[in-house]
Amino acid sequence: MTPDRIIVTLAGLGLVAFIVWFFWLKRAAGVRATVVADGYQEVMILVKGGYTPDTIRVAAGRPVRLLFRREETAACSEQVVLPDFGRSAPLPTGTVVPLEFMPTEAGAHEFTCQMGMLRGRILVEAA
Ligand SMILES: [Cu+2]
Structure with missing residues (x-):
């Protein structure tokens, strides 16, 4: 893999992690x-x-x-x-x-x- 492909892959994984956190984990944690x-x-x-x-x-x-x-x-x-x-x-x-x-x-x-x-x-x- 070339460096630019690695960056794009990592950015994609980061985005997936953010979406999981935002829509499931953050919501499940609730409001204090x-x-x-x-x-x-x-x-x-x-x-x-x-x-x-x-x-x-x-x-x-x-x-x-x-x-x-x-x-x-x-x-x-x-x-x-x-x-x-x-x-x-x-x-x-x-x-x-x-x-x-x-x-x-x-x-x-x-x-x-x-x-x-x-x-x-x-x-x-x-x-
Ligand atoms: Cu009802």
Whole structure:
């Protein structure tokens, strides 16, 4: 192989690695909730054809406040359910709805629409 071919091959491999990281690994890693003034771990979640972000990382032992902002009128997403913590809430279009819970130990928990079609998850990490 000539040097220019090696460079092109390496650049191609680098691009593939970047795409894998960007579309799978970065997405799987999720978004970390931010600790706000009142001590809650907060994250804003857009509800539109799904949940964005759909993976949220929080620390155990600190209360969490998910702020759902629904920007669609599809009936599918009109309610959000967080079964492991016994929480659910109606999501009127265009309104920010808080859903609070206290994660006490590490683990993964799912939140969904009432029919379980839209899915997101909360990854609780040991403090
Ligand atoms: Cu649904």
